[in-house]
Amino acid sequence: MLRSTTQSLPECGDVPRHIAVIMDGNGRWATKRFLPRTAGHVRGVQAVRRAVEACGKRGVEYLTLFAFSSENWRRPQEEVTLLMRLFIQTLEKEVRKLSDQGVRLRVVGDLSPFEPKLQELIHLAEQRTAHNTALNLTIAANYGGRWDILQAMQRLLLARPDLANTPQAIDESLLSQYLSMAYAPEPDLFIRTGGEQRISNFLIWQLAYTELYFTDGFWPDFGATELDAAFDWYRSRERRFGRTSAQLAQQI
Ligand code: IPE
Ligand code: IPE
Ligand code: MG
16 A cells, blocks of 8 residues: 555655645747647647656656546636646557656546547546556546545445444555555656646645645646756755654654
């Protein structure tokens, strides 16, 4: 079972094992260039490619990208439609290449409102890359951190109806086994591009002790250089997990 940062102390290396990214600023990138917002999303896909490659080269084990939040349905219909089409096109075009790079792809979120074709492509992509071990790439689509905690509780109670009578037996490690990313360690580093300093209902449970890095650059401009800047910042952090600096110094 995977360790929880609140239950035990994780090992922390120079390279984050798991990076979670809010890829923000596509719309503003395009608007600045007098282009439709959708042009920013198209360019955003290229940045995804760069990020996957750069993370693979640097030995990152898990990369999780927020592609569409449970609140993004509130956007104009044309933008939502374009995002769905782009998702389909990207899966059709990129899965083979990802697989050649040893990437295992998973999609987390409530996939039920997606059109059947998209659901099928996601299923096929997951199946096709299931044996890969170089990099675990997770796309969060129609994902919300609150949805995740709720669905975990619902699935837990379905599997273990007896717990309704002994709720005190529900602990962190039990509930977290039902979270949609139960296969991954908690993120070490969170990156949000686009200048906003908020979580926007991303992995709210799993970010409990993640180092949070915010950068003003827009997602379509993100690449290896920007990733290395985030890594440099990450290496400068002292991850205390509740302890004091003096305690950390004594361990060396
Ligand atoms: C992030 O960029 C991509 C998605 C939410 C799909 P935005 O579209 O939020 O870009 P800004 O924040 O409006 O610039
Ligand atoms: C968060 O970005 C979601 C994704 C990047 C997919 P938003 O642009 O939707 O977040 P808010 O609305 O500014 O908080
Ligand atoms: Mg945004």
